[in-house]
Amino acid sequence: MCQHQPLCPSADSPDREAAHLVAHFPEQGWSLLCNGVLLFEDTGELLPDGRVIAPHRPQGAGQITTAV
Template identity: 65%
Template sequence: MCAHQPPCPGADRPDHDAARVVAAHPEQGWSLLCNGTIVFDDTGELLPGGAVRAPVRQLWSGTVTLAA
């Protein structure tokens, strides 16, 4: 499927997000990767077999310092 050298990681690999973008649609919020994965701006993913990965929601754990 992938003609890049080195080849892009397959959709079943943990590093599948490292595949190259072959079609970008930022106005719609998604991109198609070389391995067939569709990634969305909110970090959700649609894998080639139809599996869905929910967006990753990270909580901010820093502290806020207010200026005096």
Template identity: 70%
Template sequence: MCQHQIKCPTAEATDRDAAVALHPEQGWSLLCNGVVLFEGTGELLPDGQIIAPHRPRPTAMVTA
């Protein structure tokens, strides 16, 4: 799928989100490896597998 030199990570790779994105202004991106990456960090892989959103948890603010 990817025509870039150096090739983007495959949809199965752990760094798949590093692939070149198309349409990020619409709240989702179609990566050149076939992954649909949603703004909320959820993903839809080309084989139909769903990756749940995985935002980092906010850290608690400690006040004195």
């Protein structure tokens, strides 16, 4: 699927999220990568073979801390 040089990581690769964007729909909360992975804004993923990768945000992401 990927036409980039060097080739983007495959959908089975641990760094699959580094592939180039093919389509981006932030208002709907998803993006399609050139390796066929659907990447969701909650960090979940749908792989081309139908496997689901659960959201994997780092703990504490998005929390605001205030200095005391």
